[in-house]
Amino acid sequence: AQKVTQAQTEISVVEKEDVTLDCVYETRDTTYYLFWYKQPPSGELVFLIRRNSFDEQNEISGRYSWNFQKSTSSFNFTITASQVVDSAVYFCARRTQGGSEKLVFGKGTKLTVNP
Amino acid sequence: EPEVTQTPSHQVTQMGQEVILRCVPISNHLYFYWYRQILGQKVEFLVSFYNNEISEKSEIFDDQFSVERPDGSNFTLKIRSTKLEDSAMYFCASSEAPGGASETQYFGPGTRLLVL
Numbered sequence: 001a002q003k004v005t006q007a008q009t010e011i012s013v014v015e016k017e018d019v020t021l022d023c024v025y026e027t028r029d030t031t032y033y034l035f036w037y038k039q040p041p042s043g044e045l046v047f048l049i050r051r052n053s054f055d056e057q058n059e060i061s062g063r064y065s066w067n068f069q070k071s072t073s074s075f076n077f078t079i080t081a082s083q084v085v086d087s088a089v090y091f092c093a094r095r096t097q098g099g100s101e102k103l104v105f106g107k108g109t110k111l112t113v114n115p
Numbered sequence: 116e117p118e119v120t121q122t123p124s125h126q127v128t129q130m131g132q133e134v135i136l137r138c139v140p141i142s143n144h145l146y147f148y149w150y151r152q153i154l155g156q157k158v159e160f161l162v163s164f165y166n167n168e169i170s171e172k173s174e175i176f177d178d179q180f181s182v183e184r185p186d187g188s189n190f191t192l193k194i195r196s197t198k199l200e201d202s203a204m205y206f207c208a209s210s211e212a213p214g215g216a217s218e219t220q221y222f223g224p225g226t227r228l229l230v231l
Contacts, residue, residue: 033218045158045206045222091158095218101146101171102160103220 002026004092006106013082014114021077021109023092029053032096034068034075035103039089048090051075082113117141119223121207127229128197136192136226138207147190148208148220149182151175158206164190197230204228 005024013019025034036048049059051068059066063080079086089110093103120139128134140147149161162172164182181193190209194201204227208220 035219037222042224043204043227044224045208047219047221050219093158101148101163102173103148103150103158104160105158107157 002028002094002096002104004094004104004106006090006092006109008109009107010110010112012112012114015084016081017113018078018080019082019111019113021079021090021092021111023075023077023106025073025075025092025094027053027073027094027096029096032094035093035095036066036075036077037091037093037105039091039108041088045091048077079111082111084113084115087111087113117143119207119209119221121205121223121226123226124224125227125229127231130199130230131196134194134197134228136194136205136207136228138190138192138223139188140190140207140209141211141221142188144209144211144221146170146210146212146220147182147184148210149192150206150208150222151203152206152225153203161192161205194228197228199230202228202230 003026032053034051038046038048049066056068065078067076089108091108092106095103122137147164150158151161152158160173162176162182163170179195183191204225206225207223210220
């Protein structure tokens, strides 16, 4: 399977700091999808964003922004002015279009935002 | 907003026992999935299901596992004879269809299975 790498295992910041979570993916495909999911301490997986490989436009949603760069196979996630409620494990995932339906997840980055 | 639901939220069982984990996918979705997450590890794909049959399964999904859509709303994962290493959080997910905006898989809250 083509891997997703989240090199940061754990990150700890103080509230109001900005933080960037890195995601690097392997792909031999022309068309694929990338995702970010959030897993708060309660355990559920919450969908945050999906990106198609043909759409390199970066996206901002409130305090969240995503930087997709095909040239470096990266899809990084930035939280601006972090809050304690942002504390969670964040997973990056990929899926190939038209091929396997499965999501391939990275190992996740545990973010702790301290007051 | 429609959501995927799973029951039970927690299940404790003895090794060798059968367990059935239940899921109700989002009502207009056509593709269903099971994933698992061993404590502290990444989420791993088990199986996908479409049109009343398995469309893909991982090497984890051996003969001890089976899936079924017994009626129009439920989607179940059965583990026939549980092993200690089956202890994990099991997530159900569904998607409307592959391709475009319907590509996203939405996850349920999970069932935490503990095998003793």
